[in-house]
Amino acid sequence: MSDIAERAGVSVKTVSGALHGGSARMSNQTRQRIKEIAEELGYVTNLAARGMRQGWMPLIGVVADELITSPFATEIIRGLDGAARASDMAVFAMTLSGRRDLASVLEEVRRFRPRAIAYAAMYHKTVALPEEFAGAVGVMINCREANDRVMSLVPDEFGAAHEITSYLIDSGRRNIVFINLPGLLAGELREAGFRQALTEGGIDGASAGVLPAVRRAVYSDRAPSLVLSHVAELMSGPNRPDAILCGNDRVAMEVYAALRRVGAEIPDDVAVASFDNQVDIASRLDPPLTTMALPHRAMGRLAADILLAADAMPKEVRKLPFQLVERSSV
Structure with a gap:
């Protein structure tokens, strides 16, 4: 900083103010000149000294x-x-x-x-x-x-689930099943938002189908999946869903595969929506996945x-x- 001050014809305090936002007053022209000299001389702030x-x-x-x-x-x-x-x-x-x-x-x-x-x-x-x-x-x-x-x-997990469920209802879907993430706070809050949106849409939210995505008490993408069996049972029963909401995009990817196995078309037969917006998954699915992007x-x-x-x-x-x-x- 002494070298810069000598070259610029100013004090070391002025140099410090120009480079580190100190209290020294100077014109914009002086500040710019000091920065140009600092760059020319290869000045690098000594962070250890500054930290002390x-x-x-x-x-x-x-x-x-x-x-x-x-x-x-x-x-x-x-x-x-x-x-x-x-x-x-x-x-x-x-x-x-x-x-x-x-x-x-x-x-x-x-x-x-x-x-x-x-x-x-x-x-x-x-x-x-x-x-x-x-x-x-x-x-x-x-x-x-x-x-x-x-x-x-x-x-806002509750708000996200409420919004995406309302979106499905507004698109004409009335029989919506939620394959959720068990044992997670996010899953608990999303289920509450899902049920409230159904109730507000004139659907029985309390009796809506909410199924665990995995066999374990707490969700993990390494846990044994229940998605295939859930979808097969849902689509073979008398009350087939017209929409499936998924706990995350990985679950949605499994739902896509399971629906294809039973010959169901997305979205004509069953709409699919999700949470997270893992772009590498959501944008590459066929058709691309509607989802709620985490903030x-x-x-x-x-x-x-x-x-x-x-x-x-x-x-x-x-x-x-x-x-x-x-x-x-x-």
Whole structure:
């Protein structure tokens, strides 16, 4: 910085202000001249020294609760990273898995002295943070803190199910079956939204068919599937559905295959709709799948805004809406 100051004929404080947003006053012409000289000389900010002065590094640390293993959930990191870069911050993530406990991962993240810490989950769930770390996490993404001690950003599962079910009803479907994800908070909330939309549409929501996608109590894409047997039984019975709502796009892919086996056409015989908008699946199915897109990228962007805000945010649960992606399966 001394070299830049000498070349530009200004003080080191002015150089610092131009490059790091300090309080020194200068004209736009001077600021631009300093930046050009810095680039010419190959100046790179010493982040370690800057961190020692400020007490934190220009980093946002993310505790990634299996997030990195989910191709569509990484949209959270993309949204967070894009917003952070706009504020000259970088994002790093450390994965939480069954082999590492939450307290040790949080402590490891804190060793890097980040400006802020976020906790992001692969799917909508409730997380109990250790008491000593509740104040260290600035925002929960795609999950909520068990004791509501941290601002939480979650997808509006109830609203999404209500919207897609209403969409099916508006398209003329009256006998709708939901093949849901058992044992997950998202599945529970979506079932409630599904039933309410049916009731509001003049259909008996309380008696509507809701079936588990897998044989296990908690959904996993590795669990034994029940989709084929469900669809075969539904389509061979006297009360064949005219629409099947699926817990996610993977389940919808199985439903497509099962319907083809029994000779049913989509959407002429049976409409199919889903949740997630995993584009590699939804856009490549034949016909392309109508689905509700999770607000992952929006959650990431909003999380960055919350973490870098000058004022503390209220410790509340904020629900973000899904987006209906209309394709040809309805």
